[in-house]
Amino acid sequence: DVKVTQSSRYLVKRTGEKVFLECVQDMDHENMFWYRQDPGLGLRLIYFSYDVKMKEKGDIPEGYSVSREKKERFSLILESASTNQTSMYLCASSLLFYNEQFFGPGTRLTVL
Amino acid sequence: DQQVKQNSPSLSVQEGRISILNCDYTNSMFDYFLWYKKYPAEGPTFLISISSIKDKNEDGRFTVFLNKSAKHLSLHIVPSQPGDSAVYFCAASHGSSNTGKLIFGQGTTLQVKP
Numbered sequence: 001d002v003k004v005t006q007s008s009r010y011l012v013k014r015t016g017e018k019v020f021l022e023c024v025q026d027m028d029h030e031n032m033f034w035y036r037q038d039p040g041l042g043l044r045l046i047y048f049s050y051d052v053k054m055k056e057k058g059d060i061p062e063g064y065s066v067s068r069e070k071k072e073r074f075s076l077i078l079e080s081a082s083t084n085q086t087s088m089y090l091c092a093s094s095l096l097f098y099n100e101q102f103f104g105p106g107t108r109l110t111v112l
Numbered sequence: 113d114q115q116v117k118q119n120s121p122s123l124s125v126q127e128g129r130i131s132i133l134n135c136d137y138t139n140s141m142f143d144y145f146l147w148y149k150k151y152p153a154e155g156p157t158f159l160i161s162i163s164s165i166k167d168k169n170e171d172g173r174f175t176v177f178l179n180k181s182a183k184h185l186s187l188h189i190v191p192s193q194p195g196d197s198a199v200y201f202c203a204a205s206h207g208s209s210n211t212g213k214l215i216f217g218q219g220t221t222l223q224v225k226p
Contacts, residue, residue: 004155031212040121042201042218043156050212058213090155094212099144099205101214103155 003027004104006091012110019078021107023091030096032074034058034066036087037106043090049074050096081111115139116204118217126225131189133220135202138183142204146214147176147187150199159200160187192224 007022025032031050035043035058045058047066055066063085067075074093078085088108092101117136125131135145143164148156162169162176162185169176175188189196199221203214 009153033213035216040218042118043203043216045213045215048213092155096212099146099212099214100158100161101212103148103157105155106153108153 004091004093004102006089006104006107008107009105010108010110012112013078013081014112015082017078017081017111019081019109019111021076021078021089021091021109023074023076023093023104024072025074025091025093025102026072027093027095027102028071029093029102030071031094031101032068033092033094033101034064034074034076035090035092036060037090038087046076081109083111085109086111113138114218115142116202116215116217118200118202118220120220121218122221122223124223124225125192127194128191131187131192131196131222131224133187133189133200133202133222135185135187135217136183137185137204137215139204139206139215140183141206142215144205145176145178145185146203146205147174148201148203148216149196150201150219156201189222192222194224194226197222197224 033048049068091104146161147159150156
């Protein structure tokens with residue numbers, strides 16, 4: 001079974017803090033994705049990566065950056081957390097040329 | 113611009129009856145569609161998919177129908193069970209992209225009453 005793990009299930013941070021969300025997948029997938037899920041807005045793509053050290057902006061990249069130094073690991077960075085970044089963050093991975101994405105359990109981030 | 117839309121935020125059905133979840137899209141380049149199911153505090157899990165060369169795909173109690181001319185797809189669950197209560201997302205992609213990028217709808221919360 002594909003496994004996608006995320007470093008924290010729940011996280012509480014203060015405004016202005018730098019926040020790191022880690023995602024690891026164990027199936028040698030080329031593609032990795034970061035989404036946020038908000039009520040009524042569905043899943044919105046923040047960033048994705050189709051190879052090590054490669055990254056592409058999704059639909060809502062502002063206020064975020066990413067890092068992919070190893071194939072299995074994709075990190076989302078909030079440079080200076082703000083209250084409007086309070087959300088559920090979901091990481092996913094997929095094989096190159098395949099559409100089905102496998103999701104991690106999510107990180108519920110609260111920024112106070 | 114919302115390219116994939118689920119216009120019904122919620123749906124309530126009785127156990128044993130049919131659940132029909134709808135999804136509309138605007139981009140005619142989309143050629144592959146997926147449905148995901150999400151329970152609270154868990155990540156979405158893949159449910160069923162359909163390629164644009166088909167108009168129907170079935171997997172047990174779940175059937176997805178695609179109407180390309182109307183740019184509409186629907187997910188039928190028959191019979192509905194209380195364990196089906198979850199948020200359902202439809203998603204779309206176009207094959208010219210090798211990044212596997214999906215565009216998701218807003219989600220529909222299904223409640224199946226015992």
